[in-house]
Amino acid sequence: xxxxxxxxxxxxxxxxxxxxxxxxxxxxxxxxxxxxxxxxxxxxxxxxxxxxxxxxxxxxxxxxxxxxxxxxxxxxxxxxxxxxxxxxxxxxxxxxxxxxxxxxxxxxxxxxxxxxxxxxxxxxxxxxxxxxxxxxxxxxxxxxxxxxxxxxxxxxxxxxxxxxxxxxxxxxxxxxxxxxxxxxxxxxxxxxxxxxxxxxxxxxxxxxxxxxxxxxxxxxxxxxxxxxxxxxxxxxxxxxxxxxxxxxxxxxxxxxxx
Amino acid sequence: xxxxxxxxxxxxxxxxxxxxxxxxxxxxxxxxxxxxxxxxxxxxxxxxxxxxxxxxxxxxxxxxxxxxxxxxxxxxxxxxxxxxxxxxxxxxxxxxxxxxxxxxxxxxxxxxxxxxxxxxxxxxxxxxxxxxxxxxxxxxxxxxxxxxxxxxxxxxxxxxxxxxxxxxxxxxxxxxxxxxxxxxxxxxxxxxxxxxxxxxxxxxxxxxxxxxxxxxxxxxxxxxxxxxxxxxxxxxxxxxxxxxxxxxxxxxxxxxxxxxxxxxxxxxxxxxxxxxxxxxxxxxxxxxxxxxxxxxxxxxxxxxxxxxxxxxxxxxxxxxxxxxxxxxxxxxxxxxxxxxxxxxxxxxxxxxxxxxxxxxxxxxxxxxxxxxxxxxxxxxxxxxxxxxxxxxxxxxxxxxxxxxxxxxxxxxxxxxx
Numbered sequence: 226x227x228x229x230x231x232x233x234x235x236x237x238x239x240x241x242x243x244x245x246x247x248x249x250x251x252x253x254x255x256x257x258x259x260x261x262x263x264x265x266x267x268x269x270x271x272x273x274x275x276x277x278x279x280x281x282x283x284x285x286x287x288x289x290x291x292x293x294x295x296x297x298x299x300x301x302x303x304x305x306x307x308x309x310x311x312x313x314x315x316x317x318x319x320x321x322x323x324x325x326x327x328x329x330x331x332x333x334x335x336x337x338x339x340x341x342x343x344x345x346x347x348x349x350x351x352x353x354x355x356x357x358x359x360x361x362x363x364x365x366x367x368x369x370x371x372x373x374x375x376x377x378x379x380x381x382x383x384x385x386x387x388x389x390x391x392x393x394x395x396x397x398x399x400x401x402x403x404x405x406x407x408x409x410x411x412x413x414x415x416x417x418x419x420x421x422x423x424x425x426x427x428x429x430x431x432x433x434x435x436x437x438x439x440x441x442x443x444x445x446x447x448x449x450x451x452x453x454x455x456x457x458x459x460x461x462x463x464x465x466x467x468x469x470x471x472x473x474x475x476x477x478x479x480x481x482x483x
Numbered sequence: 484x485x486x487x488x489x490x491x492x493x494x495x496x497x498x499x500x501x502x503x504x505x506x507x508x509x510x511x512x513x514x515x516x517x518x519x520x521x522x523x524x525x526x527x528x529x530x531x532x533x534x535x536x537x538x539x540x541x542x543x544x545x546x547x548x549x550x551x552x553x554x555x556x557x558x559x560x561x562x563x564x565x566x567x568x569x570x571x572x573x574x575x576x577x578x579x580x581x582x583x584x585x586x587x588x589x590x591x592x593x594x595x596x597x598x599x600x601x602x603x604x605x606x607x608x609x610x611x612x613x614x615x616x617x618x619x620x621x622x623x624x625x626x627x628x629x630x631x632x633x634x635x636x637x638x639x640x641x642x643x644x645x646x647x648x649x650x651x652x653x654x655x656x657x658x659x660x661x662x663x664x665x666x667x668x669x670x671x672x673x674x675x676x677x678x679x680x681x682x683x684x685x686x687x688x689x690x691x692x693x694x695x696x697x698x699x700x701x702x703x704x705x706x707x708x709x710x711x712x713x714x715x716x717x718x719x720x721x722x723x724x725x726x727x728x729x730x731x732x733x734x735x736x737x738x739x740x741x742x743x744x745x746x747x748x749x750x751x752x753x754x755x756x757x758x759x760x761x762x763x764x765x766x767x768x769x770x771x772x773x774x775x776x777x778x779x780x781x782x783x784x785x786x787x788x789x790x791x792x793x794x795x796x797x798x799x800x801x802x803x804x805x806x807x808x809x810x811x812x813x814x815x816x817x818x819x820x821x822x823x824x825x826x827x828x829x830x831x832x833x834x835x836x837x838x839x840x841x842x843x844x845x846x847x848x849x850x851x852x853x854x855x856x857x858x859x860x861x862x863x864x865x866x867x868x869x870x871x872x873x874x875x876x877x878x879x880x881x882x883x884x885x886x887x888x889x890x891x892x893x894x895x896x897x898x899x900x
């Protein structure tokens with residue numbers, strides 16, 4: 226069984242190699258680790274935080290960033306009831322059509338609508354933002370390495386640039402952005418919005434809340450996935466133990482002969 | 484033809500006309516298997532089961548997928564968000580690809596360690612390498628389907644490799660693409676091929692099994708089965724052992740699917756493909772990294788492509804490169820050492836494939852690439868000339884002979900070879 230031992234070493238090495246790989250994707254900039262409620266294997270979303278995060282998105286981010294994969298009805302997962310969803314959706318104007326006259330028209334949103342886009346199309350978004358496309362936020366947490374920590378850091382990373390650095394017109398200095406120059410101006414300011422639940426809207430609180438909301442938007446299945454995962458793993462562990470002892474019993478005559 | 488073999492008369496009636504039950508009984512039930520197989524022999528059946536998992540989840544995914552550049556990304560997101568348990572199907576399929584390669588790589592290295600490729604199992608081995616090649620093609624095309632940034636740019640980089648072929652290279656690339664860049668026709672044909680190739684793999688797997696059952700499994704001490712005392716029926720001994728192996732494998736697999744589903748993926752693939760924006764680093768999936776490192780190690784494009792394919796091709800002729808008649812490394816002290824050097828070399832290549840092609844990484848990639856071929860082309864053919872192998876046991880049932888025991892039986896064994 227010497228081979229088994231060597232294989233153990235091999236697996237340890239392999240594991241090291243994989244974790245190394247994961248790190249190499251993360252790059253040099255380190256983001257503060259915020260210990261998100263959703264990151265552990267039993268993790269769930271903090272719904273109150275996600276609801277506040279939706280408010281931050283709606284009142285701050287949505288001016289430039291769309292979330293084309295999310296429907297208003299999906300917000301039910303954050304704890305809104307049907308009437309609230311209808312009320313939320315109806316705040317937005319949705320372009321629909323063509324109608325029987327061949328015309329496009331606007332109407333109030335319905336829960337089944339996808340989030341209203343701030344721009345009619347991608348070109349318009351680029352034109353309105355000086356050539357930089359504000360990325361869609363539906364998947365943003367999954368689309369960045371260490372996404373939740375990255376986004377939180379980015380939103381909190383607007384500091385004075387170093388003295389010798391010239392920040393070009395239309396660009397802003399951010400210590401957590403790759404290359405440090407970002408086309409997005411600082412979005413979150415002290416009391417920039419007024420939270421419906423009365424929570425103090427500090428920039429860090431808003432950054433945490435909107436990150437929680439966007440993490441939910443990226444992985445709406447997360448809670449169901451982790452809960453099902455625990456059941457499945459427990460079942461498989463029991464099944465492994467049972468099959469191990471069945472194997473021992475079946476093999477007993479063969480092993481005893483040797 | 485006569486006496487009924489099965490208790491059930493219907494089974495007997497059918498079996499008399501279509502001997503499928505006799506066949507199954509012979510190949511899955513009484514099939515004589517060496518009794519000393521260790522857990523590394525579990526990985527063949529695990530690979531087969533993973534293939535079935537991939538095909539089943541893949542077929543259901545395809546019912547909800549749209550192979551069009553404008554809809555592919557969103558159709559995958561629809562599976563993730565709106566299809567009932569679609570996220571589970573997709574994460575099983577996505578991680579299943581990685582686990583398929585983990586299982587198959589262990590299976591291959593097991594074959595290397597125990598000399599399973601040697602006579603009379605050369606064709607068995609060659610069919611296995613063919614399966615690996617088909618898997619690579621299938622996995623590559625599957626990765627393109629979600630039409631994220633890495634899908635698009637990976638497809639662009641890999642298909643561009645063919646342009647290295649002299650004279651006709653450019654035309655071949657245009658032909659592969661169905662146009663002048665990776666575009667909708669490319670996505671469509673990749674989807675079609677990604678759907679059909681797994682069934683080709685099933686076909687080759689069946690041939691792999693036919694070749695396996697001709698001489699039966701190799702075993703950890705690598706000597707031939709000498710008689711009935713060396714074997715046990717496949718069922719129930721190896722069915723239960725495979726079941727136990729499967730349950731442990733499934734536990735690890737489930738942990739990845741449910742808790743770390745995107746660990747082995749790349750975040751950029753959650754950004755829709757954009758031909759106007761090139762990602763900072765284009766990296767293939769982890770299971771291609773050693774080959775990617777070899778590709779980049781060679782300073783010439785055509786050379787890189789040839790060496791990359793050569794890394795697989797060399798496996799096809801492996802049975803004739805390793806001239807030692809002793810199969811298992813347990814009795815080959817030098818080969819065992821070089822085996823572990825090769826394992827380390829392959830891991831190093833994988834690591835280097837993930838690093839940017841600059842500075843020290845380039846030098847190290849070249850050394851690791853050179854060593855890979857040195858192992859197969861120089862070390863293996865020369866090794867039998869200098870290696871003194873340990874004495875082989877007389878049979879699987881006879882206890883392993885120690886160095887102090889009677890040498891004459893060993894000599895007798897040697898002469899027989």
